[in-house]
Amino acid sequence: MMFNTIEQLVSLAEEKEVKISDIMIEQEASNFADGDKDAVFYRMSHQLNVMRQAVERGLKENLKSRSGLAGGDARLLDLYNKNNEPICGNLLITALSMATAAAEVNACMGAIVAAPTAGACGVLPGCLFALEKHWDLSESDLIHALFTAGAVGLVIANNASISGAEGGCQAEIGSAAGMAAAAVTQLAGGTPRQCAHAIAIALKSLLGLVCDPVAGLVEIPCIKRNATATAIALSSADMALAGLESVIPCDEVIEAMHRVGCSIPVTLRETSMGGLATTKTAQEITKKIFG
Amino acid sequence: MIGPSSSHTAGAAKIGLMARDIFGVQPKKVKIVFYGSFAKTYKGHGTDLAVVGGLLGYHADDQRIVDSINTAQKVGMTIDISTSDEETAHPNTVKIIMEHGDKTFEVVGVSPGGGKAELVEVNGFKVKAHADSNFLLVFHNDRKGVIATVAGLLASHDINIGTMEVDRKAKGAEALMLIQADQPVPKKISKALENLPHVTSVIVFNETIFDK
Numbered sequence: 133m134m135f136n137t138i139e140q141l142v143s144l145a146e147e148k149e150v151k152i153s154d155i156m157i158e159q160e161a162s163n164f165a166d167g168d169k170d171a172v173f174y175r176m177s178h179q180l181n182v183m184r185q186a187v188e189r190g191l192k193e194n195l196k197s198r199s200g201l202a203g204g205d206a207r208l209l210d211l212y213n214k215n216n217e218p219i220c221g222n223l224l225i226t227a228l229s230m231a232t233a234a235a236e237v238n239a240c241m242g243a244i245v246a247a248p249t250a251g252a253c254g255v256l257p258g259c260l261f262a263l264e265k266h267w268d269l270s271e272s273d274l275i276h277a278l279f280t281a282g283a284v285g286l287v288i289a290n291n292a293s294i295s296g297a298e299g300g301c302q303a304e305i306g307s308a309a310g311m312a313a314a315a316v317t318q319l320a321g322g323t324p325r326q327c328a329h330a331i332a333i334a335l336k337s338l339l340g341l342v343c344d345p346v347a348g349l350v351e352i353p354c355i356k357r358n359a360t361a362t363a364i365a366l367s368s369a370d371m372a373l374a375g376l377e378s379v380i381p382c383d384e385v386i387e388a389m390h391r392v393g394c395s396i397p398v399t400l401r402e403t404s405m406g407g408l409a410t411t412k413t414a415q416e417i418t419k420k421i422f423g
Numbered sequence: 424m425i426g427p428s429s430s431h432t433a434g435a436a437k438i439g440l441m442a443r444d445i446f447g448v449q450p451k452k453v454k455i456v457f458y459g460s461f462a463k464t465y466k467g468h469g470t471d472l473a474v475v476g477g478l479l480g481y482h483a484d485d486q487r488i489v490d491s492i493n494t495a496q497k498v499g500m501t502i503d504i505s506t507s508d509e510e511t512a513h514p515n516t517v518k519i520i521m522e523h524g525d526k527t528f529e530v531v532g533v534s535p536g537g538g539k540a541e542l543v544e545v546n547g548f549k550v551k552a553h554a555d556s557n558f559l560l561v562f563h564n565d566r567k568g569v570i571a572t573v574a575g576l577l578a579s580h581d582i583n584i585g586t587m588e589v590d591r592k593a594k595g596a597e598a599l600m601l602i603q604a605d606q607p608v609p610k611k612i613s614k615a616l617e618n619l620p621h622v623t624s625v626i627v628f629n630e631t632i633f634d635k
Contacts, residue, residue: 165606199467238426241469241489246429248537253426285537295430295536297460297514303536348467350427401514402431403463422466 133192134159138287138382139403140251145251145324152314152324153279156286176275179245182259183234186244190233197239199421207232209359218362223266224241227366228359231258235358239351248294251301251350254309254358258280259312260363263319273319279296280318281311282330291383292390296343297402299393305354306338306389312365313372322373332370332378332385339385340392342400344407346414347421355377424538430515431461432467434534436488436634437554441478441542442519445560446528451476451519452501462506471504474517482633483538512543515553518524518591528574548590548599554633557607558624561600561616565591571622573600576619576625580612597623607631 135141151364160172180345187196191210209229212218218225231254238253239281247256257268285294288307293299312336313330322330325362338361378385399406408414424433440495443449455474458628465471469488475495477487487494495502506626520527531544540554559577563569570589577584583587591598613625 196438241426241432241486243425243484246424246433246538249429250424250426250432250538251428283499284488295515295534297430298536345467348464350468394540398514402460403514404467405463 134162135283136290138284138331138386140326141283141287142324151280151318152283152327153276156279156283159283171236172273176278177271180271180275180278182243183247184261185241185244186234186253187230187257187261188233189242190235190237190363191229193303195236195240197236197351198241198350199347201349201353202235202239202355202418203344206230206236206261210227223262224366224368226265227258227262227362230261231255231358231362232355234258234314235355239349239355247281247288248307248311249296249304250305251296251354252358252361254355254363255278255305255308255361256312256315258358259316259360260319261314269319277315277319280327281315282313284311288386288389291386293393297346297388299345300396300401301357302335302338302389303339303393304343305357306335306341308358308367309334309361309365310340312362313368317372318367318368320369320373322369326372328382329376329378330372331370332380332382333376334365335382335389336378336380337364337368339389340396342396342407343402344400344406344409345402346409347418348404348409351383352414354415425486425488427526428468429538430534430536431470432473432488433466434515434536434539434540435461435470435473435517436477436481436483436518437473437530437538437540438517438534438542439519440480440530440632441477441482441483441532441540441554442521442530443478444481444522445530445545445626445628446523446526447626448523448526449480449498450478450500452522454503454520455505456518456520457506458509458511458516461515461517462508465506469634470517474519474545475500475502477501478519478521516543518544519600533618545599547592550590550599550601550629552586552601552603557604557629559600559604559608559613559616560603560628562601562623562625563596563598563600564621564623565595566621569619570600572619573602573622574614576616577602577612579608580615582606582608582612
């Protein structure tokens with residue numbers, strides 16, 4: 133492995149005067165005998181396509197999950213965005229609607245890309261495709277952004293966790309927001325160090341978030357958390373680009389995330405035994421679906 | 424992959440597919456036991472559909488997973504699903520016991536997140552076999568020299584041993600070598616290995632089963 137921490141990743145990019153994504157492409161290519169970077173890039177372009185199709189499907193089709201609880205919210209956001217002046221502006225609501233679209237397709241057992249997980253699959257496409265429209269980004273820019281996000285996810289997976297059952301929702305939605313914050317910062321022309329600050333700011337905002345899915349589904353509160361985490365990712369990137377720095381270094385935030393994850397009780401780690409999952413309404417829903 | 428969960432759907436499908444590949448045939452009878460988070464949320468996360476989908480040979484992005492349990496019934500695969508409160512090292516754990524004729528095989532798989540999968544137990548032996556690796560399971564009798572002859576035969580076939588683990592039921596009893604290789608291992612090598620003294624059976628697993 134070329135890097136185990138965000139600091140190593142950033143230092144490598146600084147030394148070589150390249151983007152974080154260039155380091156990640158090199159790392160991924162080293163896993164193959166022929167070290168073919170084009171092949172690695174091509175594989176990632178496929179992931180981007182699946183993400184794009186999920187967002188398009190979620191915005192176009194009248195989706196309903198098998199439980200009947202999820203579907204249609206992405207379209208509501210899209211409609212609101214077209215017919216109103218949203219408080220947070222059109223760009224942000226576009227991102228929220230796209231994030232919701234992918235998360236709704238996921239709840240309907242449709243094809244998505246885990247980023248880093250399926251429950252958190254909306255954040256990255258929400259950020260990327262909203263900015264693609266806004267800035268007229270190229271396919272190659274977006275694929276690079278995915279590699280940067282992947283590098284962040286890899287470091288978090290190796291030093292903390294990306295599993296809700298192990299580390300709570302902070303491990304899923306939190307990681308997704310950190311990954312997307314780095315990807316967006318890079319797309320905006322930020323430095324690798326600014327990417328690290330953006331990750332830290334995003335992770336800190338979601339530190340301690342518990343995993344408490346209603347009825348054991350990946351619907352409530354997962355889908356809306358994809359949207360709100362998209363807003364956190366974009367605002368964290370803006371803060372880092374403005375020059376704000378995380379006083380606690382990114383790797384220490386990840387280390388804290390690991391410790392916090394270990395101390396989250398099992399009832400709040402994807403067991404539906406606590407939190408929102410045991411509210412009165414959630415219990416009624418569970419009874420209705422599973423008897 | 425298809426949703427709704429990378430650990431509880433995609434990872435679970437991979438464990439099912441690994442189990443099927445290692446078993447060598449589509450099982451006629453399957454017992455599935457969910458532990459930890461899997462036990463609490465498998466219905467909502469479609470973990471049961473995913474494991475059965477894997478056992479039917481489906482990949483994690485195969486839309487047919489959604490209907491796998493009905494399909495299993497149609498093709499004559501009997502499925503028994505239960506949950507256990509027993510503590511496991513990882514919260515996302517599943518045990519799969521497969522039967523076909525007089526052949527049975529048991530694996531315990533773990534899904535650590537993001538769609539990764541690994542087997543932590545094979546027929547009662549402790550292992551750590553990742554889905555994204557190539558490995559050999561060499562069942563043998565615990566006798567001196569067996570490991571050396573196996574390693575020698577692999578070397579003569581130009582296969583480098585990346586990592587290796589050995590576990591045994593008791594001194595001089597049944598034992599298992601888990602050998603991870605850098606490159607895919609040709610399936611036919613199992614025949615040559617099985618001809619070695621004290622080697623009882625060999626299973627080859629290659630990560631390429633997840634490619635399409």
